[in-house]
Amino acid sequence: MAQVTMRVWRGDASGGDFESYTLEQNEGEVVLDVIHRIQATDAPDLACRWNCKAGKCGSCSAEVNGKPRLMCMTRMDTLPPGPVTVTPMKAFPIIRDLVTDVSFNYVQAAKVPALLPPTMPEGGYRMFQKDVERGQEFRKCIECFMCQDVCHVIRDHEENKQHYAGPRFFIRYAELEMHPLDQNDRRDLIREDMGLGYCNITKCCTEVCPEHIKITDNAIIPLKERVVDAHYDPVAWLGRKIRRKPKRSAADAAVQPAP
């Protein structure tokens, strides 16, 4: 049976280095299988996240040979021969080994003003498949945060995290903006506080998305158009002045009685 050498980054916030493990490679294995075998034998304290092992939960994101990948969906036999390098996601602070502190994303999630639907009619809302499909594409997101990891606005500029939501949350905002039921207006928030303007459409996020969501084309660009139209179009500006709903906060929007 063929052997494979895994170069795995081991360490914590204070520093670390690569450690090599050589083991047999079994047919059909993914990177996460090999990491698990290292854990079960040589290094039970090797830290990595995982849950579903089926590409549905987005827990096991790491950089395989320098590229963000879900370890559970990366077949070993698709990688070039030679040692396989596994490192933690670069854009987030290290906790230990392959585990990073992704709390930035949860902070951003808490800033999203919730859906604000009209009162539900008897028998439920009526929405049509073509109208929900736009949002459904974005709701496929498994929150692996690899789009955040690869986005150079924050990958190389830690300071931008203060005023930049990142691609994962641009698709969330796009989903809400295009939601057939939503009555909330988040356009100023997206422009002023979420830093949509920083994105210069290099599509790195789209390339890395394991759910193949067209983040740039279907979310970010339409969102930029909406936000810009709302801000600079004099007719829209006037309309906004006259009859715009006051913006609701996330907390206000959340208080929706159950049916």
Place this chain on the structure above:
Amino acid sequence: MTDATTEHHEYDVLIIGAGGAGLRAAIEASQRGLNVGIVTKSLLGKAHTVMAEGGMAAAMGNVYPEDNWMVHFRDTMRGGKYLNNYRMAELHAKEAPDRVWELEQWGALFDRTGDGKILQRDFGGHRYARLAHVGDRTGLELIRTLQQKVVSMGTDVFMECKVLQLVHDAEGRVAGCVGYWRATGEFVTFRAKAVILATGGAGKSWKFTSNSWESTGDGLAMALWAGAKLIDMECVQFHPTGMVWPLSVRGLLVTEGVRGDGGVLRNSLGERFMFNYVAPMFRAETADSEEEADKWYDDHSAGRRPPELLPRDEVARAINTEVKAGRGSPHGGVFLDIATRRSAEFIRRRLPSMYHQFMELAGVDITREAMEIGPTCHYFMGGVQVDADSQATVVPGLFAAGEVGGGMHGANRLGGNSLSDLVVFGRRAGIGAAEYLEAGDVATSFDQGEVDAAIKEALAPFERGGGENPYDVQHDLQEMMQENVGIIRNASELAVAIHALDEFTERVKNVSVKGGRAYNPGWNLATDLPSMITVSKCVANGALRRKESRGGHTREDYPNADPELGQLNFAQSSQGGHWDDPVSVHETSILIMPADLKALLEEDK
């Protein structure tokens, strides 16, 4: 062991587990003005709920207007082989539609019918197309919707925190829990007036399982140790369709939606063998020819149901029999074929995750080839015994909802009834906890002795050198449970398992771990092993006592259902409260159904 520096939090209601049930409970308790904290072993949004695929069952009648809660109730009871807590099945069938519509108010986007309503799909054991769904990623939609709702409400969520044990007050009420942060290994205590367990099942104790590392039965075990009772623990569901190849993904779930959308099972001879396995209780409503079955998909009045859509226990046993008879696929499963029955475009639209999963992991294009599948450990019907209306356990202040709770599904759960169970009973647990607080008789102290003992035990693996690697113990446990407490059981193998579990108990007391406490998976596993052993023992005990075959529990030495045993639940309780204390098994009568509900079941007998 602990001192003033141990981190401590206080809440009205503490929820352990952040899957569908935990999050729905949190929303309910928060909306009732309570201060709520949620503790989860993983990151928020990664709980097992995310893996659910096919849909959530609710008799909304959007596709078949003749559907209603009474039919759903009847299907659930029949699927559970009448061992169910009828009151839970009744509440579930009545309330599920409101819980689905409520998700839409919080942002969920289900697939639609032509007239804009929520589309519903067919699943095994459900008379009508009843499952609200989003392609084959319904669990993701459910957990994301609830997660976003919880976050928008500002509820405190403590991520990557492993709870070791519940803590009582001086009068035996539940007063909170003790755990540790996985990131740092530092301990933390939570004091709460009520605790809701929403920790899911324990499928990780089997070798071939659809469950993730988290499903180690923590809540089941903690409830038992704290004085609650576990019922129906022998009723473990083996889902008929798990992947069998490659070996590294063996057990991974293949949604029942494949069969609901027209997929059929074939053996190595190409036969649709399910026609040979229709049990008498299902014959009247199951097609007896392929022609009749195939008409049913488009119009349920044109023919009877295809046998591929019998309840999961029936299908899993049939597959097992085919493989044992030598008619299996090359890798020890059977074939699940949708490629020859539906267009590639239809398959990719209805089953995108399955398409992706087989393409990426197995190199199989399911629009062109059949899948190889076989049974995989999937779900615990058994669990903590609760009051149906409030989800309260016998321990004051302790509630349980979702998979960790027992009774709703009887001896076998129907597909789609799990996601709806989570939200129906998650909500009810939130109400139950709120009413318990309102009544005022809540914990008045917090037993520091229990905290200290739990911490001491958790740290022991660092202190003993030269012990066993916890991964070796887990691996051997999974092999042993697969071998002896699998889909088909008998007295001699169960006796072997019970003896082996005593040996595993001793091995767990001798594991040692290396490295530090910060994010150390070896240590984390060492602290999961006691609950895995406890729950495995309960499954083996219950399986030995139930000398009949019923639902997910099949005894080759007692192949038939026994009407007397069908009137009994086996309830288990811990004799001392420590994880290695013996467990006793008591017979308790099932809830007696009122005549009006009974009539619903008898109509079609």
